[in-house]
Amino acid sequence: MSDSSKSVDAARGKPAPATPLSARRRALVIGASEGMGAVLSRKLAGEGYTVALVARQKDKLNALCAEMNAGGERLALAYPHDVTKYKEVPALLRRIVADMGGLDVVVFLAGVNHPPGGMDKYNFENDRQMVETNLIGAMAWLTPVAEMFQNAKTGQIVGIGSVAGDRGRVGNPGYNTSKGGLHVYLEALRNRLTRHGVNVLTVKPGFVKTEMLKAAVGPTPFAIPAEKAADDIYKAMRRRRQTVYTPFFWSYIMFVIRHIPSFIFRRMSF
């Protein structure tokens, strides 16, 4: 490590090394600066994790990091990064793992949603942005993470999908595609990694009261606070579940929606 990078580390401060009697678990949350990511990061810190926060918005990220460390103990480290800068990922992951002294959980919840808001407003650029962030961003991160966990024969990957990823619908094809693609990608990772002792959890939230929801077009039934979603995600992580809906009753709703035959679905309004 060069002297300059060393002094940066010293200024930021690393978490104290783990010992047999003070072993904190370590999480990496990608898309941590606001909404569900920020709430889940706080939740994990409260449950005994040290958390590496990755997000694009530097100011919000640093504010969250400072808030989490306000108690004096170093519970969070901040790494500004745009998940569409795919080439930066391996080096950044290496640095995070070195700073944290290892990694137990990676949560990918970076995501953008640009609802077109009308039949005449479909927009390729918006769709591309959604796929590039929500899907390809996840693949850029989870490829090296999966390789790492597979070789270490331990670890947990949590991907935040969406109920919107279960069917292709009239209103927001780009978002449906990005989240549907993510579900399939996570399933592929699960099928590959379970035999190596790695748990892959797909979370499918319904409507969660965050910034993203404010942009939503149309009704947003059963919206829950982000705290409730974070609690559900943490519970599913502890139980090493495969796929969960949050809140839980979306599993019934989506069971029905997934099974609506196409000749009916293509005539429906949503």
Next chain:
Amino acid sequence: MFNTFKQFDNFGHSLNAPGYHIQARTADDILSAFDLAKKHGLTVTARGAGRSYNDAALNGGGIVLDMSAMNLIQSWNPATGVVRAESGVTLEQLWQKVEPDGWWPPVVSGTMKTTLGGCLSANIHGKNNFKMGTFGEHVIEFTAILPTGAEVTCSPKFNADLFHAMISGYGLLGIFTSVTMKMKRLHSGLLTVDAFPVPNLSRHLSALHDGAPNNDYIVGWLDTFAGGRSLGRGQIHAARYLHEGEDKKPGETMKLKNQILPPYIFGVFPKSLLYHFMKPFANNLGWSLVNLAKYAASLRTHTFRQAHAAFHFLLDYVPNWELSYGRGGLIQYQSFLPKETAEAAWTEIITLSKKRGMPSYLGVTKRHRPDKFLLTHAVDGFSFAMDFRVTRSNQAKMREMLFEFDRIVLDNGGRFYFAKNSETTAETALAFYGEETVKKFKRLKKRCDPNGLLESDLYRRIFE
């Protein structure tokens, strides 16, 4: 690079740390590991057999340079007893090479699985520390590669400062590549062993103290569950080499087949399964019964002859015994105290552990003498090692208790040993090493490793 990622743990299986696993086969591999570290802004830790109870061979998120494949015994001269070997050679390889020719490593640890590089890094001691000193005192010279890329040769005379700092330096100044050392002459494959009980701590320590000058090895087992007037009771094993002529058939007793630990008990039951049967005892009640039974059995004073390997390598007697401690694993807390204060300090420590409901399950005592190595752990006194079981529910309480132990040991002029203790803080390390020593070590570190490439979890814990 992520495809080399691997989870490593310590000997007690109480701490995991993943790292990039690189196997060194030649000196060039060591140099390329340093280059790789520089390129990616990572650090390097050398790992031998991974037999440290703590974090000395762990480097979370960094490069773990596995030295175990550099395991060639380069030369052995049965006439002079001088051996030269690569640093990944284990004590097992070494004694099996030299013993049939009538020699024995002058200092060995309680397990034969350790590598010579690891023995040098921790500057290990044996049950003869009071007489033969540490492992490093028998080194004629060693070669090592520094993170600067320089290859150095050190002996007590040549590069003496590095010699005395790298031995006991926990692999933080450079990486050992080979070592030349002198073995001890044997006249028999057997030792004469006296076993006798001691009823309390005072008698326990005086037995070690008074027994040492008349024996080649001395070690005590301490019943960590006994309190009150019996606190510190246990059993002493004192052993002597046989003189020339005492063994009528030295050629026979020195044969390898008469040394190797048998893989079966009672000739039939595989010892590799034994640890499963220890699991039900891995709790306070179980181990208190084991300690009680062991004390009862030790009441008989007797003298017997025992093969070297059987006497020394108790930790290898039940393979994988450390797994019987369950998922949380075990830690060892070992303190070294001057002979004047040892009794008071350990009375306090044992009493405290019983009061807190976290008794040690196994206690071992030894007699020591000081040495000249920079980061020495030795004192003119005694050591007492305690094994503790780690569970999810006792972690925080136990850590607090160990910090109280640290206080007691420091107040009594004691020291610690970093092949063992896993919770010691940087402040405590500074307190017993002294500022002068730590400064000297850091100056050498700067000289050997200007870019800070050699780091381990241990380094970050006690020197940062």
